[in-house]
Amino acid sequence: MKGFITMLAALMLALAATCEAAVKVYRIDLDEEIGATTWQFTRAGLQAARERGADLVLVHLNTYGGEVGAADSIRTALLHCGIPTMAFVDNNAASAGALIALACDTVIMRPDATMGAATVVNGTDGQAMPDKYQSYMRGIMRATAESHGKVLDADGRWRWRRDPVIAEAMVDPRVEVDGLIDDTRVLTFTPDEAVRWGYADGKADNVAEALAHIGVESFEIQRYQPTWVDRLTGFFGSPGVQAILIMIIVGGIYFELQTPGMGFPSMAALGAAVLYFLPLYISGVVSSWIVVVFVVGLLLMLLELFVIPGFGIAGIAGGVMMSASLFFGLFENFSFSLGGVSSIAMWYSLGTMMAGVALAIGAIWLLTSRYGTRLMGGRNMLVKEQLVADGYIGVDMRPSRYVGMDAVALTDMRPSGKVMVDGERLDAVSDDGFIDSGTAVRIVRYENAQLYVEHARVCIVDE
Numbered sequence: 001m002k003g004f005i006t007m008l009a010a011l012m013l014a015l016a017a018t019c020e021a022a023v024k025v026y027r028i029d030l031d032e033e034i035g036a037t038t039w040q041f042t043r044a045g046l047q048a049a050r051e052r053g054a055d056l057v058l059v060h061l062n063t064y065g066g067e068v069g070a071a072d073s074i075r076t077a078l079l080h081c082g083i084p085t086m087a088f089v090d091n092n093a094a095s096a097g098a099l100i101a102l103a104c105d106t107v108i109m110r111p112d113a114t115m116g117a118a119t120v121v122n123g124t125d126g127q128a129m130p131d132k133y134q135s136y137m138r139g140i141m142r143a144t145a146e147s148h149g150k151v152l153d154a155d156g157r158w159r160w161r162r163d164p165v166i167a168e169a170m171v172d173p174r175v176e177v178d179g180l181i182d183d184t185r186v187l188t189f190t191p192d193e194a195v196r197w198g199y200a201d202g203k204a205d206n207v208a209e210a211l212a213h214i215g216v217e218s219f220e221i222q223r224y225q226p227t228w229v230d231r232l233t234g235f236f237g238s239p240g241v242q243a244i245l246i247m248i249i250v251g252g253i254y255f256e257l258q259t260p261g262m263g264f265p266s267m268a269a270l271g272a273a274v275l276y277f278l279p280l281y282i283s284g285v286v287s288s289w290i291v292v293v294f295v296v297g298l299l300l301m302l303l304e305l306f307v308i309p310g311f312g313i314a315g316i317a318g319g320v321m322m323s324a325s326l327f328f329g330l331f332e333n334f335s336f337s338l339g340g341v342s343s344i345a346m347w348y349s350l351g352t353m354m355a356g357v358a359l360a361i362g363a364i365w366l367l368t369s370r371y372g373t374r375l376m377g378g379r380n381m382l383v384k385e386q387l388v389a390d391g392y393i394g395v396d397m398r399p400s401r402y403v404g405m406d407a408v409a410l411t412d413m414r415p416s417g418k419v420m421v422d423g424e425r426l427d428a429v430s431d432d433g434f435i436d437s438g439t440a441v442r443i444v445r446y447e448n449a450q451l452y453v454e455h456a457r458v459c460i461v462d463e
Helices: 002-016 036-051 068-079 096-103 131-146 164-169 191-196 207-212 228-236 239-258 264-282 288-306 313-328 343-368 370-380 398-402
Strands: 023-030 056-063 085-094 106-109 114-116 150-152 158-160 219-223 406-409 416-421 424-430 440-447 450-455
Touching (some): 023 036, 023 207, 036 068, 056 096, 056 207, 085 096, 085 207, 096 114, 096 131, 106 191, 228 239, 228 264, 239 288, 239 313, 264 288, 288 313, 398 440, 416 440, 424 440
Parallel strands (some): 085 106, 424 450
Antiparallel strands (some): 406 416
16 A cells, blocks of 8 residues: 555656646657566666656567566565656557566556466476466565555555456466456457456556656656567576577586596686676676685685696685585675575575586587597597498408418518418418528418418427
C-alpha cells in the first residue's frame, strides 16, 4: 500500500507541473527474449532515467518470456528504482514478460494484447519444470502482486489491488479463481479481463493514449538506445556463454599443468577469464574484490608452476580461490553473505558453474582419449600411411627364414657374392673373409636386407 500511495503522489506532482513543463518519460524497450541482454538494457536504462531526472519510466513490452533469473532481476530493479513505472503491453507479455509487467505501478495493454502463462518450462523441449521451480515462481508472482498493496473498494472494504491468487494462477493450473478460471488451465489475460480483475489499468493503441490514461497529456519521451557494449556485455553474461568460458578456464588450467612453460592452454584460460569477468565488472554485477581474489589465485597457481616444485599449498589455495571467485562472481553484488541471495539466483549460479565444470571434464576426456588424438592429429601431426598398394616398399624380411641353414657359394665371395640355399640363388656377404666358389657355408644372420655367411664348420667323429 505504501508503494502505491508513493506512486500516486509522485504522479500527482508530475501532473501538477504539466502546465509549466512536460512530464519527462524515459522509455525502455523489452521486445526480445528475456535474458542477460535485456537485463543489461533494463539496468542501464533505469540508471540513465535517474541521471536525467525522469518523472516516469515507460517499459514497452512485447516478449514471449525467457530466463526466470533475468526476469527476477528486472522485476526487482523496477520495484526499487524509485521512479513511478508503467508497462505498455504491446501485443505480448507472456511468461517472464508477465512478471515484469506485474512489477510496474501501472499496466496498459493494447486491445489485442495478452498477458500471463508464467509456468516455468524447460528451455529445450518446453515441458513444465518440477514443482520446486513452480513453487518459487508462484512465490515471486504472489510477492510482486502483494507489493502493490491494498485499496478501498466501493463497499468500504480493503482488497488487494492485484490479487496474489490470480498471480499464482498464471503459473499453476491447479489454482482456481471463481469467475475467472478453473483448475485445468494456466491463466492468460485478455485486456478486458485484465482491466476487470485489476491487472491492467486500461487499454490503448499507442504510447500517447497509454500516458493519457494516467492524465499525462504533455510529455517528453527519451528512449534508451542500447549500445554495442550493452549487447556484448549481455551476450557474455548469459548462462550458456558463462558455462563455456568456465569450461575453457578449467580445461586450460588442467592442460597447462600437464605441460611445461606457458603455452596455448594458459592463453586460452586467461582470455576466457577476461571475457568472464570484464562484462560483469563493467555492468556492476561483480564486486572488485572478487576479481582481486581471482587474480591472487592465478598468481598462486603461476607460483606453483614456475617457482615451487610439485603441487602443494600454493597450487591448492590458488585453485580454491579461482573456483570461489568464478562461482560468487555469478551473484550480483555478492558481499561475503548468501543472506541476500535469492534461491533462484543460487540455483541458476550453481547450475551454470556445474555445467561449466561438466563441460570441462568432457572436453578433457575427449582430448586425452584416442578420439581426441585422432582429432588433433589429423590437423597437427604427420599421419600419412605409406602403403605397399601406393608404391611404398619396405624391407623384405622373407630371407630371414634362411638364417641357420647351410648353403654353397656359387661365386667367389670377396667378400660379397652369391650363394645357393634351398634351391634359390641369393646375394650374401662373407663374415670370414674371402670364400672360394663351391665352398660350403652357413647363413648366420640377416641385417639391413643382407644375408651374412661363414664357413660351414665340419665336425670329424673318430670311429
